[in-house]
Amino acid sequence: MMITKTKRVIKISQLVNPHFKKLWSTQRPYIIAKGGRGSFKSSTISLKLLTMLKKQAQLGHKANVVCIRENTVNLRDSVYGQICWAIDKLHMTDEFKYSVSPMRITHISSGSAFYFYGGDKPEKLKSNTIQNVIALWFNL
Numbered sequence: 001m002m003i004t005k006t007k008r009v010i011k012i013s014q015l016v017n018p019h020f021k022k023l024w025s026t027q028r029p030y031i032i033a034k035g036g037r038g039s040f041k042s043s044t045i046s047l048k049l050l051t052m053l054k055k056q057a058q059l060g061h062k063a064n065v066v067c068i069r070e071n072t073v074n075l076r077d078s079v080y081g082q083i084c085w086a087i088d089k090l091h092m093t094d095e096f097k098y099s100v101s102p103m104r105i106t107h108i109s110s111g112s113a114f115y116f117y118g119g120d121k122p123e124k125l126k127s128n129t130i131q132n133v134i135a136l137w138f139n140l
Contacts, residue, residue, distance in 0.1 A: 072118025
């Protein structure tokens with residue numbers, strides 16, 4: 001009996017709000033995303049960061065993303081949860097290891113990771129040395 005794997009096709013265009021199409025396709029190093037609550041900006045950003053990290057991993061490069069939320073209290077329910085959402089949407093859940101202490105999501109095969117920090121505790125940011133940073137997400 002032969003088992004064949006079917007390829008799953010994910011249309012990113014169906015996941016990204018058309019209002020953020022420019023954000024999705026930009027090559028600029030700095031982006032300020034504006035939009036109201038429920039505008040899908042965090043979802044678009046999390047998908048973009050995940051695809052950036054995954055692309056680097058596929059090229060054999062280690063790449064890290066630092067995610068900072070204005071306050072530590074909402075960290076797990078906001079940016080951490082949003083990256084988890086993006087990983088699930090792109091059906092990559094089994095490719096990552098999840099940790100909440102320290103708060104980190106690591107790509108198993110490449111060692112690349114998403115690091116999460118609260119902006120209200122700058123002393124924790126100062127003491128970390130993270131190499132190979134390809135993006136920083138500061139969420140107010």
